[in-house]
Amino acid sequence: MKYSILFTCVGLCSFSFACGSADNTASQDGAAGTGAQWFEPVEVADDSAAPDPALASEENVVESTSDELTLSGWKLQLPDNSQTTAVNSDHKPWYYTNGSSRVFADPNFGITTSGSAHCRTEMREVATFKASGTNSITVTGKITKGASGITIGQVFNDDDSIPLAELEYTGGDFGVLYEEEKGGGKMYALNGSVSIGQTYSYTLSLSQGVLKVTTSTGGSFSKKPSSAVSGNHFYFKVGNYDQKSTKGTSVSSTIRSTVEVSKIVVSHK
Numbered sequence: 001m002k003y004s005i006l007f008t009c010v011g012l013c014s015f016s017f018a019c020g021s022a023d024n025t026a027s028q029d030g031a032a033g034t035g036a037q038w039f040e041p042v043e044v045a046d047d048s049a050a051p052d053p054a055l056a057s058e059e060n061v062v063e064s065t066s067d068e069l070t071l072s073g074w075k076l077q078l079p080d081n082s083q084t085t086a087v088n089s090d091h092k093p094w095y096y097t098n099g100s101s102r103v104f105a106d107p108n109f110g111i112t113t114s115g116s117a118h119c120r121t122e123m124r125e126v127a128t129f130k131a132s133g134t135n136s137i138t139v140t141g142k143i144t145k146g147a148s149g150i151t152i153g154q155v156f157n158d159d160d161s162i163p164l165a166e167l168e169y170t171g172g173d174f175g176v177l178y179e180e181e182k183g184g185g186k187m188y189a190l191n192g193s194v195s196i197g198q199t200y201s202y203t204l205s206l207s208q209g210v211l212k213v214t215t216s217t218g219g220s221f222s223k224k225p226s227s228a229v230s231g232n233h234f235y236f237k238v239g240n241y242d243q244k245s246t247k248g249t250s251v252s253s254t255i256r257s258t259v260e261v262s263k264i265v266v267s268h269k
Contacts, residue, residue, distance in 0.1 A: 105258045118245050141263075151167065165213060172194070174190045202215045210222065
């Protein structure tokens with residue numbers, strides 16, 4: 001059964017999550033393709049088939065209010081390569097509350113997952129979804145420290161253990177790395193600009209077989225995944241996956257970049 005949960009947090013932030021019934025498989029996350037080339041933004045027509053009636057017809061909405069920040073259905077990956085579902089707790093110096101936001105900090109180097117060359121402080125959904133449904137995530141936040149190469153959101157291909165799409169801060173603007181085969185990613189520049197400390201929002205959507213990315217700075221990207229991957233399982237990721245943070249045998253005490261997130265709205269139908 002599909003369900004959505006709305007959490008309103010007094011003095012912290014407002015999170016709205018909607019989680020779908022799906023496979024709860026987890027995997028070690030692979031790295032994004034390196035050596036990506038830049039391409040102009042592309043748009044494709046949304047000519048995919050209509051959504052599965054079985055998915056669209058089951059929707060049970062539950063609302064709840066809490067005085068404390070309460071997150072469920074997420075797992076946190078830290079730069080010492082540990083994982084935890086205790087996403088409501090601080091894990092300093094990498095993950096903690098700052099006023100109305102959650103801070104995701106990535107060090108100069110750290111211990112990575114098995115398929116990656118970069119450490120990260122990043123949340124992922126525990127459950128997966130299919131592209132045939134209606135799935136979106138909207139995030140409000142800002143980058144408070146860093147230069148370029150900071151991935152702040154992903155649509156992750158769980159079956160192949162690679163990102164399908166990464167939204168990356170490229171230093172003054174955003175880009176989308178699109179990848180159907182490991183190492184075969186292409187970077188697409190998005191319109192608009194964003195500076196350090198500037199609040200932005202973005203939406204990642206994989207619905208009725210079409211991937212869409214939009215940003216509050218005016219950027220947009222749309223692409224229909226090929227049949228080779230469109231039937232796979234996916235999940236969303238949010239946080240700080242800094243492509244300039246490197247792999248080490250220990251964790252650096254120097255923070256390279258910080259991303260603050262003040263609101264997340266997820267919907268699965």
